[in-house]
Amino acid sequence: MFFFPLPPPKERRRLREDNALTQAHIAEQLGVPRKTVRGWETGRTTPGGQTGEAYARLLASLNVRRLTRTQGxxxxxxxxxxxxxxxxxxxxxxxxxxxxxxxxxxRELARESVERAFQVAWQRWPEVARDRDPAGWVRATAYDWALSPWHRFRPRYRHPEPPPAAASDRSLLDVLLALPPSYRRTLVLYDGVGLDLPETAAEAEASTPATAHRLLHAREAVAARLPELSDPALLHRRLAELASAERLRAAPPPAVRTHGEGRARFWTRAAIAFTVALIGTTALALKTAPTHYEPPVAPGQAVRGVPPKVALGALSEEELELRDKLREEMAGGPERVLPLPR
Incomplete structure (x- = not known):
């Protein structure tokens, strides 16, 4: 019999989640596989012996932490x-x-994705603060930004970054990047972060059967190229080692908040400027638009019955005589101003 009584399975999971712990964290503290902790939380199995006593003491300490937070x-x-x-x-x-x-x-895209996710969280902080799992909210936003297909068109991300130093890390990272994005995300959430299948399905926005299908195919692809990682527990440890091998640092929180506020101000001003320009364009159109209907001018039509133009030719004798006469009589005198009667 345990010194600390074991709570019901649902309460075990609730205590872990309230303290922002994953099944992998509990399994590591107790020295058991993660699937064992999952069985305890679903009620399929019940811990016994010294492991059960340690699990009961751990849950009791988590309950004390929760009560302390409630009181404070x-x-x-x-x-x-x-x-x-x-x-x-x-x-x-x-x-x-x-x-x-x-x-x-x-590395740079990973830092950028996390900072962008927290900037969005700061802009929507009242919503995020009331969320049941703020860490999950930010994680989903960061994953969405990181896996966006538009990054391939950015000049800074067209060339690959230097790979990890260790050969085993390079092999595992190559296998991960060869997976489809949805399979890669499922594998990282389930075997890397330690979420259970329903939580992974909810965060990946997929059904539970589809998530299980992606997980199985992702594990098969990893085991096909790296047979030594066919054990899920070993795969979980190798994922943690690969992530921890890189010196990845996030920006300080004030810098993220300041940058997020600056971005929000920029887009707010841009929206105001666009709205003002749209209003001005609409007012100009209303001012210059015609107030009554003007029918369009009909296209031109050919006029019939007009003799065609004739090119100039040589003058006849009568025309020559008339021309000479006009030149002689109108050379000078008042006739040019007022013709005299003959």
Whole structure:
């Protein structure tokens, strides 16, 4: 019999999630596989012996932490939004950058994706602060930005980055990047982050059967090229080692907040300028537009019955005589102004 009683399976999972822990964290502390912890939380199995006692003590400590947070909630509510945001950033950003590196294989893109996700979170902080899982909200946003297909058209991302130093890390990263983006995301969430299948399906915006299908095919692809990683527990450890091998650092929280606020101000001003330009264009169009209907001018038509133009030719004798006469009589005198009667 346990010194600390075991809570129901759903309460075990709730205690872990309330303390921002994954199944991999619990398994590492107890020295058991992650699938064992998953079985305890679903109720399929029940821990026993010394492992069960250690698990019960761990859950009891997590419950104490939750009660402490509940009692101090009034004091926590005095935190400013910036302080709450900085706490979330300090807790999630370092690990999230390493996870995003597994998705993209690019260090700069991993940092940019995480910073962009937190900038969006800061712009929508009231919504994120009330979310059941703020860390998951930011993680989903960072993954979406990192896996966007538009990055391939950016000049800075057209050339590959230097690969990891270790040959084993290079092989594993090549296998990951060869997977389709949806399979890669599922593998990182399930075997890397430690989410269960329903949570992975919800974050990947797919059904549970489709997520299971992606996970199986991703594992098969990894095992086909790296047979030593056919064990999920070993694959989880190698993913953690690959992510931790790179020196990936996130920007300080104030810099992320400042940059996000500057970006928000820029787009707000751009939207105002566009609206003003649209209003001015509409007013000009209304001012210069005709107030009544003017029928269009009909296209020209050929006029019939007019003799064609004749080219000038030699003068006849009568025309020559008339010309000479006009020249003689109108050379000078008042006849040029007022002809005299004959």
């Amino acid at each position: 909630r009034t004091r926590a509510e005095t935190l400013t939004p910036a302080q709450a945001f900085d706490a979330l950033y300090a807790f999630c950003a370092p690990a999230l950058v390493r996870q995003t590196y597994l998705l993209t294989g690019r």
